[in-house]
Amino acid sequence: MVTDKEIIEKVEKYEKLTARALKEIKIKKGLSEKDKKIAEDFLSMANNYFNDAKFFSKQKNLLTSLAAFSYAHAWLDAGVRARLFDATDDQLFTLP
Numbered sequence: 001m002v003t004d005k006e007i008i009e010k011v012e013k014y015e016k017l018t019a020r021a022l023k024e025i026k027i028k029k030g031l032s033e034k035d036k037k038i039a040e041d042f043l044s045m046a047n048n049y050f051n052d053a054k055f056f057s058k059q060k061n062l063l064t065s066l067a068a069f070s071y072a073h074a075w076l077d078a079g080v081r082a083r084l085f086d087a088t089d090d091q092l093f094t095l096p
Contacts (some may be wrong), residue, residue, distance in 0.1 A: 007062045014069040015057070021076050021093065026086045039084035046075035049094055 025046075027039045053068035079085040080093045087093040 004062075007066065011053075011057055011062050011066050013071065014066060014073070017092070018046075018053075018069050018073045018076075021073060022046060022050060024087065024089060024092065025076050026081070028084055028086050031084065035084060038082075039079060040087065042075050042079040042082075042084060046072045046079075048072075049075065 025043070027036065027043065031039060049068045049072035053065045053072060054070055056062075056065035076085065077094050078088045081096055083096060089094065
C-alpha cells in the first residue's frame with residue numbers, strides 16, 4: 001500500500017520534473033501554421049494541467065494533483081514525439 005508520505009514525495013518529484021520540462025521545451029521552428037497552432041495548443045494544455053496540479057496540491061488533493069502533473073508532462077512528451085517541440089534531454093522526454 002502506498003503511504004501518504006510516498007504520495008507527497010511523488011507529487012513533489014513530478015512537480016519539479018514537469019516545471020523543468022516546461023522551461024526547457026521549445027516549439028520547433030519552421031512548422032506550418034497548422035502545426036504551430038497544434039504545438040501551441042499542446043503547450044497550453046500542459047501549462048493548464050500544471051497549474052491545475054499545483055491548485056490540487058494546495059488543496060491537499062494529492063492523487064488528483066499527481067494525475068494532473070502526469071497529464072501535463074504527457075502533453076509535452078506527445079509534442080516531442082509528434083516533432084512539434086525541440087527537445088534533447090532523454091531524462092525529461094521520450095525522444096523520437
